[in-house]
Amino acid sequence: MGVSTLRVNLSEADIRALIKGDTDEDRALACYRLCRRIDTVTLTDEERAYAEQILQIVVTGAAERVRRALAVTLKASPNLPPEIAAKLARDIESIAVPLLESSPVLNDEDLVEILESVEPARQYAIARRETLSETVTTALCNFAVDGAIIEALHNGGAEFNDVGMTRALDRFPTARALQEAMVERPILPVLVSEKLAARLTGELFDRLVEKHAMPPQMAIDLATNTRERAGIDLIAQAGLQADMKRYVQQLHLNGRLTPSFVLRALCQGEVRLVEYAFAELAGIPHNKAWLLVHDGGTMGLRAIFERANMPPSLYPAFRAAIEVLHETEFDGTADDRIRFRKRMIERVLTRFQSIPDEDLNYLLEKLDYVREEAEEKRVAVG
Structure with missing residues (x-):
């Protein structure tokens, strides 16, 4: 120059x-x-x-x-x-x-070398970078103080893998803020979810369950467990699963794919779970089950209902719920799911009075929940 x-x-x-x-x-x-x-x-x-x-x-x-x-x-x-x-x-x-x-x-090599032998201020600085690769976050988890790792966990541009997160949990087994930061991540590796589930209690455990998909067998085991903290809703977990077919198969193998469970799932709006459940119980492919469940007439649903060996007494409730599904118009807003669930549960409760007490209590509890959720959204907007 x-x-x-x-x-x-x-x-x-x-x-x-x-x-x-x-x-x-x-x-x-x-x-x-x-x-x-x-x-x-x-x-x-x-x-x-x-x-x-x-x-x-x-x-x-x-x-x-x-x-x-x-x-x-x-x-x-x-x-x-x-x-x-x-x-x-x-x-x-x-x-x-x-x-x-x-x-x-x-580059990553520079950052990792620095992380291995620097004071916390530089670790925090690296944790705040706009983007962090798994290589760098793993080095943070291996060498940094817990506060710097937490800073990176709150960084939306940071990528983590199970190796790094597991190492951080092993180094700081009692750091509640670290555990909380992991729970709040948008995506959590399955191995880390398992490790956290074994350690967490109370509200933080509930948030882990609500936000991240448990491995199918683990979700079932936790739901079966009588410990107070294991109040896991398998229907809510279904909505988090990437592989719905495998999840439903595990439920079936563990005796959890009962008629009551499928009805509850339908009333909660987990239609995809219901489709796979009928396919599993009827022994047919999902695409065929979808056509029968969503048949515009009455023959398709009744046919798959009978083939799945569902109790005839529950058919009116399923019929009512499917009618609500087909009648509901969605406008693409955040309230769609809330309105749908509320209407679904109310219709089933109104038109079908002989629901087993256990299912009735479950649906009433969920109806209260969706009403509260709708009211919270209304107040927030107002």
Whole structure:
């Protein structure tokens, strides 16, 4: 980069001030102006090489104030040479932290190496980066303090795997905030869900169950368990499952795919679960079960109902629920599911009075819940 290229924002005197300025303030200002020019102008290879020579001088021998001006100005710039970024990331904390938080030219290898031997402030800085690969988060889980790991868990741009999360849980087995941060992740590896389920109690356990799919057999075991904390709703868990066919098969193998269970699922609006349940019980493919369940007339549902060996006394309740499903118009709003469940349960309760007491109590409880949920949404909007 020649002086002529920099004439708009940086004179030859500025370059001299950067290298041999009388005060740190003069040199810091000259450094800032050079860095701004580097960050905003498309450079030729020759200009870039010249700029890098100047920056190398700054990094090697300039005062702290000058180095900080460089780090802050180019902390998010893709034009900062990677080797200079790596040096600044190992500088004193006030200079390193901005780079560790923001620099796109620091690679995973740099970040992992730094994590292995730095103080918590730099670990927190890395945890706050816009994106974090599984390689980096695993290093965080292996070497960082629990607070930095929690910071990364709350970072929506951070990717985690079961290896890293499991390591963090093993290192900090009693850190409630760490467990809570994992539960709040949008996606949780199955192995981590299992590990957390074995440790959590109370409200946090409930949130884990409500938000993340348990492995089918584990969900069934927890629901069967008489421990107070294992109040797991297998119907709610069904809505979280990616492989519904396998989930339904496990329910069947464990004797949980009962007529009452299928009716409850239908009233809760878990229609996909009901379709797979009929397919499993009737021994037919899901696509055929779908056609029979959603037959516009009465013959299809009755045919699969009988083939699945469902009790005839429950047929009117299933018929009423399917009618509600087909009559309901969805407008694409967040209230669709709430309105659908409320109407479904009310119709079944109104038209079918001989529901077993256990199912009746379950449906009444769910009706109260959806009413409360609808009221909360109404108050929030109002």
